[in-house]
Amino acid sequence: QAEIVAVDNEQSALDELGERLTEQRLDTRVTLSCANMTDLPFPPESFDCIWSEGSAYIMGVEQALTQWRKLLTNRGYMVVSDLIWLTDNPSQEAVAFWEGEYPDMQTIEKRLGQMRQAGFEVIDHFTLREQAWHDYYQPLKARVAEVKASMPNSNAIADIEREIAIYERYLGEFGYHMFVLRKGA
Template sequence: MYRISELAAQVGLSRAALIYYEKIGLIKGKRQANGYRRYSDRDVQQLHMIQLLQAGGLTLKECQACLNAKIERQLLSNRLHRLDEEIARKQKSRQLLAAMLGEGELTAWHEQVDKIAPDVHLDWLIKQGFDEKNALRLKWLSKDMNSHQKYMADFTRVFDILDRWGPGSEEETLKALAQVPISVQTILELGCGKGIATAVLAQNSSAQITAVDNDEPALIRLMERAREAGVEERITTHCGSMTDLPFEPESFDLIWAEASAYIMGVPHAMQQWQNLLRKNGVLVISDLVWKTHTPDKEVRSFWDKEYPGLVTTEERLQQAEAAGYRVIDSFALSKQAWKAYYEPLEIRVNDLKAEMADSAALRDIQAELEIYHNYLGQFGYQVFVLQRSEKL
């Protein structure tokens, strides 16, 4: 027979816990003549049995039910399901901690954070030691700070010799320029890349052009192209971020951003760039949009991952009007504009895939090419010509 303190020591529970167990009927001591209770070996065994059941995730109430009657399979099945869910959550927690220590990949985590907190995500990446250029590239391209350097080295190798970094054509640049309803003396081009559109704008206007990109080699190629076209005197380059522009308010008649506003998020870009336009100034952007309200599951899944802000043309137009713009024109890029980007890219990928078989960057590009071949038409690029409201 055991006194309550001896029973507590025997089973590793506190005296208060044992008093509670007795209160709810899990153990039953025998009161002695002196008023103290004594407990038997059966009570010890009963408590060990309870501890084993609790180790399976059962509550005290469920343990009592198991001890008093036949174990209900549904109860155990429900508890097993909850335990599996808890294990899955803890496994995700472990994977995240391991990845943050450099022992795994962080892709899914970066994608999740960027979807729910994009601005905070960018700030956090910069605080981890990435400059803004690489933080943006990590956000949109590598999506894993542990493998970012290798990913970007491979990505750069693919795109280095390609002039186009997104869908477009000279004809459609001219088509958009023709819709600008004002006399243009100053142009700010954001995300200019290697300057294909820059040269077209310079050759077909008399404006002074400020071309902005965060890739210095691209700007060097832009100026080479400008010299070849004889327009270099009207072009100034600025290597920096489109998210932090050093220009005075109302400095430009026209802001041009082909396939680059997505980096900031299109609604945010429209709002932030607006104050750089003069009254009645014009913003021209091209952006990826849904062409259907019911895309196939595979293409929906791909773009939800690669471009979480993807919406329809109608929604973009509503966002533009809400931001204080008047819609001058909106048109879809032609299939030829897509071919101008994807055909050279596919040739480049085929040239490199044997020697870059293990490259995550190359695999991601190949996945995008497959989506392009199989689903173009369910999505597309749309050009928006927007005029700043006179009321602003």
């Protein structure tokens, strides 16, 4: 019976979601909002739960925790995923790559401290299985192999190949981690 608000800053993504929701007869339960996550147009204490997978890093996890906390009801929940270091001594090549892609990447302990500092109780946290990475990168790698011959000078293809190489060499030094938080009093 939940009322859901789906937020994205790309209207075409929301349009596609709207079509799928209509097909599945869920469109009356989900409101679509085209907005920037750094300036959400909702009053304080509007939500019982905020769920953000793979996006809080765009505005900075600490900033997201601070700004979004105000939108939660008393003792409301936030679920956030973040790319984190799984080791204190990652390989230099992995560090160099992720510094260019995600300079604020932290260890689990550092993120947990930031979350507590922002006024959240950590209910649970866990690293996603490596299979999730394989499920993403194996089809991507196959698609790159298909199109590379027709786009030999593509910077986008080269960037994807670099990312795939880091995944293949260093997965286990980094991973996606889910954090289930509750707003403290």
